[in-house]
Amino acid sequence: MEPAAPQFLDVQRLLERSLVRPRANFMPLILAAVVLVMLLVGQFAAEAVNLGSSVEMIVKLVLMFALVLGFSSLSYWTVRNFQTQQKLLQSIDELMQLRRWPEAAVTVEQLLSQPSRLPQIRVQGLVYLGGVLARYHRYQDTIDVYDHVLDHFQLDAGTDLGLRTARAMAMLQEDHLFDADRAISELRRHPAASGSAGLALVEIYRHVKTGHMQDAIDQFQLQRVAIRTQLGHRLGDAYALIARAHDVLLNSTEAQLAYTSATRLQSEDELQRRYAEVGKLAGRYQPAISPAEVA
Amino acid sequence: MISAEHAITRFRRDMAMGMAARALLLAGAVAGVFVSGMRVSNANTIGTIILTVVMVVWFLLSHRSARRSRQVADSTSLIAAGRFDEAEKEIEQVLTGFSLLKAVKLIGLHHLAMLRHAEKRYKDAAELCKTLLNQRLGAMANIARPTKLIMADALLETGDLQGAYAALSGLYAERLSLGEAMRLQVIQLDYMSRINAWEPMLASLATKVQLAEIMPAHASARAQALLALAARKAGRSDWEAWLRARAELLAESAQLCAERPVLAELWPLPETA
Numbered sequence: 001m002e003p004a005a006p007q008f009l010d011v012q013r014l015l016e017r018s019l020v021r022p023r024a025n026f027m028p029l030i031l032a033a034v035v036l037v038m039l040l041v042g043q044f045a046a047e048a049v050n051l052g053s054s055v056e057m058i059v060k061l062v063l064m065f066a067l068v069l070g071f072s073s074l075s076y077w078t079v080r081n082f083q084t085q086q087k088l089l090q091s092i093d094e095l096m097q098l099r100r101w102p103e104a105a106v107t108v109e110q111l112l113s114q115p116s117r118l119p120q121i122r123v124q125g126l127v128y129l130g131g132v133l134a135r136y137h138r139y140q141d142t143i144d145v146y147d148h149v150l151d152h153f154q155l156d157a158g159t160d161l162g163l164r165t166a167r168a169m170a171m172l173q174e175d176h177l178f179d180a181d182r183a184i185s186e187l188r189r190h191p192a193a194s195g196s197a198g199l200a201l202v203e204i205y206r207h208v209k210t211g212h213m214q215d216a217i218d219q220f221q222l223q224r225v226a227i228r229t230q231l232g233h234r235l236g237d238a239y240a241l242i243a244r245a246h247d248v249l250l251n252s253t254e255a256q257l258a259y260t261s262a263t264r265l266q267s268e269d270e271l272q273r274r275y276a277e278v279g280k281l282a283g284r285y286q287p288a289i290s291p292a293e294v295a
Numbered sequence: 296m297i298s299a300e301h302a303i304t305r306f307r308r309d310m311a312m313g314m315a316a317r318a319l320l321l322a323g324a325v326a327g328v329f330v331s332g333m334r335v336s337n338a339n340t341i342g343t344i345i346l347t348v349v350m351v352v353w354f355l356l357s358h359r360s361a362r363r364s365r366q367v368a369d370s371t372s373l374i375a376a377g378r379f380d381e382a383e384k385e386i387e388q389v390l391t392g393f394s395l396l397k398a399v400k401l402i403g404l405h406h407l408a409m410l411r412h413a414e415k416r417y418k419d420a421a422e423l424c425k426t427l428l429n430q431r432l433g434a435m436a437n438i439a440r441p442t443k444l445i446m447a448d449a450l451l452e453t454g455d456l457q458g459a460y461a462a463l464s465g466l467y468a469e470r471l472s473l474g475e476a477m478r479l480q481v482i483q484l485d486y487m488s489r490i491n492a493w494e495p496m497l498a499s500l501a502t503k504v505q506l507a508e509i510m511p512a513h514a515s516a517r518a519q520a521l522l523a524l525a526a527r528k529a530g531r532s533d534w535e536a537w538l539r540a541r542a543e544l545l546a547e548s549a550q551l552c553a554e555r556p557v558l559a560e561l562w563p564l565p566e567t568a
Contacts, residue, residue, distance in 0.1 A: 030354065067350070094473040097509045158376065228545060232512035235544065264541055288540075291533040292501045 009109055009133060011141045015148055018112040018122050030071065082117045089121060092128045105132045123153050130166060139174040143167055157192040164190065165198035172205055180206060197223065197230035204241050208277055213245035236265030240278045247281055256285050263287035297387055299411065299419035303426045305390060306404050310430075316356070316395055323349040353395075360396040363389050367399065370406045374413050382410050401427065401435045405442055412445045421449040421458070440466060440475055448482050451489070459486055473509075480506055481514050484521040488557055496525035500534065516546035520558050527561065535561075 088111040095104035108129050116122035130145040146167040149155070155163065164187055171180035184206060187199050200223035207216035220227075220242050228235045239262035246255035259281055262271060268287045272279040297305075327349060331342020367389040373382035389403040408423035424446035432439055447462035463486060466479055480503060487496045500522065507518040523538035539561050542551065548562040 071354070090472065097473060229512050232510065232515050232545065233508050235512075261544055264537075265544060288537075290504075291531075291537055292504070 009105060009129065009136075009138075009141075011129075011133075011144055014109070014112040014129060015126075015145075017114065018116050018125060020117070020119050020122055021115040033067075082121075085111065085117050085121050089124050089128070092125075096128065096131055101132065101135050104128070105136070108132050119153065123149055123155070123159075127159075127163065130163075130170075134166070134170055134173075137173070139170040142170040143174070143176075146170070157190075161187070161190050161192040161196060162198060165196065165202055168202050169205065172202065172209055175209075177206075177210065195226050197227040200227055201231070201234075201238055201241075204238055205275070208241050208244055211248070213248045216245040217242055217249075233265045236262045236271065237274065239265065240271045240275065240281075243281055243285065244275075244277045247284070252285075255281070259285040260288045263289075296383060297390065297407070299407075299416075299422045302390055302404065302407055302423065306400055306426065309390075309393070309400055310397065312393065313395060313397060313400065316393075320349055320353050356395040360394040360399050363392060363394055364396065364399045364402065367402050367406055371409070374406070374410050377413075379410060379414055382406070386410060397433075398435050401430065401432065401438065405438050408442065408445050412449055415452075417449040417452040421446055421453065421455075424449065424462075440469055440471060444475060444478050444482065447486075448478075451482060451485055456486070456489060477506055477510050477514070481510070481518050484518055484525075485555070488521050488524065488555070493525045493528035496522065497529055497531070497534075500526075504538070512545050516542045517551060517555065519545070520548075520551050520561060521555070524558060524561055 088107060092104055092107045092111065095101075095107060108125065111125045112122075112129060116125065126145055126149050130142045130149075133139075133142040133145065146163050150160070150163055150167070164183065168180050168183040168187060171177075171183055180202075184199075184202060187193055187196075187202070193199055200219060204216045204219050204223075207213065207219060220238055224235075224238070227238050231237075239258045243255045243258035243262055246252075246258055262278075268282065272282060323345060327342045327345035329342070330345060331339050333342075366385060370382040370385040373379075373385065386403055386407050389399060390407065394400055404423055404427050408420050408427065411417075411423060412420040424442045427442050428439060428446070443462045443466055447459045447466075450456075450458040450462060459482070463479070463483060466475075471479060484496060484503075487493075503522060504519070507515045507522070509515075510518060519538045520542040523535050523542060526532070526534035526538060542548070542561075548558075552559045552562060
């Protein structure tokens with residue numbers, strides 16, 4: 001019986017393979033080697049006086065250059081490996097921004113299938129992995145990845161908040177409403193949470209999910225500027241959720257206005273793909289159409 | 296706070312000192328080899344000691360420089376987070392400390408230019424970029440592109456259109472990262488609006504709009520407002536209305552007009568009686 005083909009973006013496998021390989025500090029060893037080699041050469045030259053001074057000079061020169069070359073090659077190799085992983089990270093970031101998800105997924109797989117050179121590279125790679133998994137609606141895997149990062153790494157406050165927010169969003173998407181509620185309560189007490197647009201968006205989504213439509217609308221009115229400033233075109237997500245809230249409350253005029261704003265900033269397809277609730281508005285409200293689509 | 300003038304003077308002095316130190320170490324190594332080859336008593340031992348000392352000093356200084364290079368790398372995230380005071384301290388340490396590697400000083404100066412640009416001290420930022428671009432960058436050639444972008448924007452802000460054009464023109468033939476392409480587009484639209492090149496602004500409009508969609512909110516609003524103005528000038532009212540509405544959703548029109556008065560044509564003030 002043939003073994004089953006490995007799953008694409010297998011979280012457990014990538015978590016294991018991307019572990020940073022511990023590296024020894026070679027600096028004292030290299031220094032000791034330099035001193036030792038130079039002393040041995042001196043000793044050798046002193047004993048081999050009969051070889052003549054020119055031979056001594058040549059031996060010393062060759063050894064000196066071999067040492068310099070060896071050390072430089074080691075540094076070059078280390079730096080090149082590090083740069084390759086840095087380039088992969090940059091490439092994933094660009095692919096995700098451009099929404100070229102299949103290529104982003106392949107590159108994340110490539111990056112995390114080998115030991116990371118630095119813990120920071122691994123953390124960033126895992127954050128991207130979570131983002132790609134969420135794009136493919138693999139929300140439980142997304143939660144697992146973010147849990148791993150939050151449990152194993154000391155992050156700065158901003159990154160920590162961003163990850164916890166993304167994890168709460170994945171919990172909502174996966175309908176883990178109890179967990180999401182607890183996660184949001186913790187987020188509110190987070191030191192970097194004040195004025196966070198990500199948190200505001202998660203809270204709006206939670207309200208829409210749990211049927212507290214007026215709360216969603218109030219929250220949006222309170223946080224609209226922060227969401228706009230921090231999330232740019234993703235403000236369209238909030239407008240789409242508010243359109244749904246107005247729709248449930250039978251405010252069709254307000255729902256239409258919000259839906260127009262949402263689809264002016266984001267494509268209708270993308271919004272429906274992100275939020276199942278927004279899909280219920282399709283065909284009932286008129287989206288804004290760009291001149292490019294009209295043409 | 297380090298003034299641009301002081302930073303540039305210090306940078307030049309340290310570059311010269313770094314070069315002198317490298318030359319001295321090389322001369323020491325050569326001297327060690329020659330001494331050990333001389334036919335006098337203890338020449339071998341003395342030569343070996345000289346060589347050993349040179350090599351150890353070289354390794355230690357290189358190691359210290361590499362650590363400084365990692366330290367200066369942190370300042371980018373501090374600048375991005377708006378923690379300018381902390382970034383200033385990191386950069387100052389790198390710029391005032393000795394480094395055997397030229398690259399460390401170059402990156403330090405580049406980050407100082409980034410910091411001054413973020414602080415809206417455009418004249419200082421432009422001066423620092425100019426000094427940096429006048430150096431032979433060698434293996435550090437990859438910092439030339441972001442430096443040119445900072446310089447072009449800083450010069451535009453100070454009203455030096457010719458200087459901005461010179462900085463921009465060097466970038467068109469280069470392969471840019473996505474972030475650099477986004478920054479270039481905003482600066483390019485700004486520059487073109489100042490020379491009334493409305494039609495060229497609309498070239499590859501759909502691509503420009505797509506790129507604007509992934510920019511940070513304010514840059515995106517400004518880019519789309521400038522494109523809306525170009526569409527208005529070119530009589531493409533459908534695009535004008537679409538882009539203006541998007542810019543309105545992303546930023547306050549009054550703020551956009553205050554920063555770029557040319558945009559007031561999109562949002563005329565109501566006439567007072």
